Amino acid sequence: PDLSDHPLMKHLNAPQREAVCHAHGPLLILAGAGSGKTTVITRRIAWLIEEEGVHPGSILAMTFTNKAAEEMRDRVQRLVSVPLEQLWVSTFHSFCTRILRREGDRTPVGRDFVIFDPSDQKSLMKQVLAELHLPEKQFHPRKVLEVISDFKNRCLLPEEAREEALDPWTRKVLEAYDLYQKGLRSHRACDFDDLLLYTERLFREPALQTAYGDRFKFILVDEYQDTNRAQYLLVQHLARRHHNLCVVGDEDQSIYGWRGADIRNILDFQRDFPEAVQIKLEQNYRSTQRILDAASSVIANNSQRLGKTLWSDLGHGESIVFKLTDEGRLEAEWVVQRILELRATDAEAKVAVLYRANWQSRQLEEALRARNLPYRLVGGVKFYERQEVKDLISYLRLVSNPFDLVSFRRCVNAPSRGVGPTTLAKIEGAIPEGGTALEGLADLLRRGELKGRAQREMGRFLELFRRAAGEREAQGLAGLVRWVLQESGYLQSLEDEGTLEAEGRIRNLEEFLSAAAEAESLGVRLSEFLDRITLAADADQVEESAHLSLMTIHCAKGLEFPYVFVVGMEEDVFPNRNARETPEGLEEERRLFYVAITRAQRRLTLTAARRRRIMGTEMLGMPSRFLREIPAEALQAPIRWGTELYQAGEGVRPGSSFTRGAGGASVATELQRIRGFFDRVRAQAEEPADPSGHRDEQPEPEPESRPAAGAWPGGTRVRSPRFGRGIIVASSGSGDGLTYTVRFAEAGEKRIVARFGMLEKE
């Protein structure tokens, strides 16, 4: 029957309609980005309820994020007339939690279990390691937890993982796994992975499998390509009874391999359910043809795929813009400038700026803040609020002001130095009248009141701050930051940890170091630098906006925006420097780029920087190999990187610079290095001379002695959103480094960086 007039079929094309009203049996919708997979799931739920008379409580829909689940529920509710309280739309984790709260009596933790978060997990693991006499240096708690998580995602309990433990290290980890599970049990606790693991175990029992199999008559799973083994088995158990399983996915968007997602789950669906109906969706309703052309030709370079076509009738649309800027800061500023222009014509325009890794948000956040443009950081923490960044800042604060007890408390045990509450209380008790915690500590050490590890580590800690002043003089701001990172052992402890998470933290610290180098090149000193950060971290200063979202590409999965920027299109940034070492890693990066491109509805802009500070040192970037994979016709102008044409079929060829293996430097790399050197020399020659002097080693002039051009004179009455009314008493620096000393009526004297402080003349 022709259902195209049915209200639930409104606007849908024929294969979409077929999927929506598909009656019984397994259904696989394998289709490219933006072809309406999620739309079909939503409509199908509504159809089942309204047309098939299925009770909402018999339908189970699984999505990837809580936000997606919420949205799906809302959308279905708008389509149906009955209330939906009983409809199960959730993520795997929240589904499992619900099941365990009901059926948990059959698991070792009961139904009133608590859920351990990563820090609870870590402290339990530390106990376990101590009990097994495993040194944390070789068995870093987080690293061990990562391995355990991997076992759990593959549904392997300790005794079942034995076959995989071929080396002594992994065998020890298994012992730890065993003891860790016992520990969790004695706390009546689950970690996140246990939620899945236990639920999957429960459903292996025939009685429960039948009970829940009967209950959930229809199961729908979005983003099926990103399910891991445990999730896969869970779905299989539930669907075994009735086979009414509808999965949608796109193998080209599988981007969670690093977390145990198995692309084979979707590729093998037909094997699992030979009677499965497969529906292809080929029309994309999201993006213009040019954007799709770019996406298709990029992903065509992958070998692990089924291959599919996508077309759009939204017209060719705008050409894709590629912008190469000279350096990272200019890249961020360029993007912000374009957003401002957009706002001028379309105040409500929804914009997303996407990046490969979290550290990349720093310069964007700063550029946005400088222009006072509200934004939302989706699925992440603002740069200066990240734990490792705050830890490092606490060291710098303490260097700058030894009386800062809050910072002392923070950094004294980061990284862990075995300082418990008792030792800390002892130290604080020893602070002399009007003195500092460091003095108190020195006193304790002199009297030999600390013992063993604490004594050793605290001795080193104190030494760090004794030497810091000298290092600050000798090395300047960036040098000091680098020195603190190394001498504090902070970097080392993250390196020892060796987890993916630790790697992300290291990248953030490296980026912090780059921020310090950037500030130093503008003549900023430590205390000003810290002031800037305090202001940047002040959440009240910039309101949030749903119209401008910053996020990693992983977070952008399933979403769409009229305007999309993808920044950092350089080798080692995107593709990420570790990923490209294996062919699989590289293919996953390419899928990630495919996801990024296909978020764009109307306009896609790609940007890169020729030079970028990595670990505070300026490096010459190489163009991302993905740029070459974009067809010339889709681009506004041919991509040039310096003098080189960088585009499919032209210019640089595979086998030259960008396909070199990891490690061995090729001639091309060598050339690149030399070119980088000349670029740096040239850049330095071009940099305008800074009249205020550059380096920390010069004596700091009195602020009044160098009033900056264009600055408000002393005596100007100003207003700050944070501190209220005040009067300028002095100014120093110029341009981005322009800093005022302001005497506020309430808050007293503060140094305010003009660029961040949002001072207004009264």
Ligand code: ATP
């Ligand atoms: P992704 O692969 O990114 O998850 P998807 O396949 O789930 O994408 P949807 O998000 O469901 O795609 O749909 C993409 C866009 O196309 C949405 O804005 C949706 O409303 C719209 N859309 C889907 N089907 C149609 C249709 N038949 N007519 C008009 N618009 C449609």
Ligand code: MG
């Ligand atoms: Mg979707």
